[in-house]
Amino acid sequence: MEKGVLIPNLFKTEYRKIISVLCNLFGLAHIEIAEDITNDTFLLASETWGQKGVPENPKAWLYTVAKNKTKDYLKRHQNFTKKITPEIKATQSNFEELNVDLSEENITDSQLQMMFTICNDVIPSDAQIGLALRILCGFGIEEIAEAFFTNKQTINKRLFRAKEKLRSANIKIEFPNKKEIESRLNNVLTTIYLLFNEGYYSSSKNHTLKKELCIEAMRLIYLLIQNKTSNLPACNALLSLMCFQSSRFDSRMDENGKYLLYFNQNKQNWNKDLIVKGEYYLNKSAIGNEITKYHLEARIAFWHSRESDTIEKWENVLQLYNQLLQIQYSPIIALNRTYALSKANGKEIAIQEALKIDLKHNHFYHSLIAELYNGIDKDRHIEHLKKAIHLTQNKTSKEILTNKLKKSADSNGNRCIST
């Protein structure tokens, strides 16, 4: 059943190419028209191909239809045509022979330009991710809704508002100049980073969809790296981080689809190719003086891609977390740092430091303290495990913690469990 796989994949990759070229051609003000023409093209494809079979060169078929539909649209909507003619004329010498340029080069340029357009702080980050998935990755509304754990209506509204906002803020579709690139790139990297995390950490059960989100994030970063101007150390650091993380993507689950913690994973299943790629991009990121959070996170991920559990590893990880916290605080970084501290400097020191952290309502906080007290103070170990179980909403975490609690209680015959 080759067709069953071929068409969704082809649709996805070609959809994003055609839509970004058309968005680029029409300008952000007419993004819906670009969407309509692209949607019509693919609708016709699925109808025609369903009846007559897939043409010999489906890509060329799609491009021809998209070009013709664009010309038809412009002929039929003279008013619109007049309005956008000046915009198009600026780039096209002969409007009568309007050229919808679907060359590889223009597709890449259009995608890069759209990337900088969409990843703009005037719209909220979830809308940036949504638009990126729609326009840069060719995801359907339904898939985006599933990725965000919500319904189609919400996503439609979110994307609609975001497009309005980009329009009213007069954001231009263009590749930033050399001076601006670093500050603008920051935003793009944040969005791609969040897109990756959405795939990597989402609680969605759809394993394939989650993996696709990660792959898309990596593809977008790769586009930036392929371009001379945007091939900056931070991009290489982020791609390196993603390579290391995704090397464990498949080994995070056991044969029953249950999540495995890092320590319980079969290290033989880690993807070695991705680890090698991670190291390659980590080296590429090590030029210049700037150390971004992606550099630090990539180096931490590098140490976690080693199998050994040495003091050297944990000392390095601790120092990287120390630096990372000085660039950006987050509760999870603070807790991970405290865990690394326990491995490098000992549990007693880590307990003192952990008790200074004010995250009493965070179940990870109590899981960590329980872990630190394990083997040192049994009552406190159990007390914090119970707190963590009480606070977590996540079913898998609850299960793991409850099992730990049972084990601890079993090793002390007369303790009973109240949870």
Add this chain to the structure above:
Amino acid sequence: MKEFMMIFRSEPKAWENLSPEQMQNSTKKWQDWIGGIAAQEKFVSTNRLGFSGKTMKPNNVIIDGPYTELKEIVGGYMIVKAKNLDDAILMAKGCPTIDIGGHVEVRDVMEINL
């Protein structure tokens, strides 16, 4: 939360005699101490100062070094967030400069609304 500045002072001599290993060990101590404060979401910024410096006196008199008249020099500073001065001074506990006989001065940062 208000901002406070910790000013680290010590005798420059305390640094001169450190071996490379001691230097590295000292860096670890500082980073672990600062990391602990950052893990509490109380870190704002920090800077280490080098050993070269000049001082401008009245009548455009320039003298070499900051320490002709002082036994101790400022080795660096850190800005932190704390509820009040009492909490801020407790955060200075464990500061590596104290281990080498130096001290930490904690001052409130004035908010100026222009």
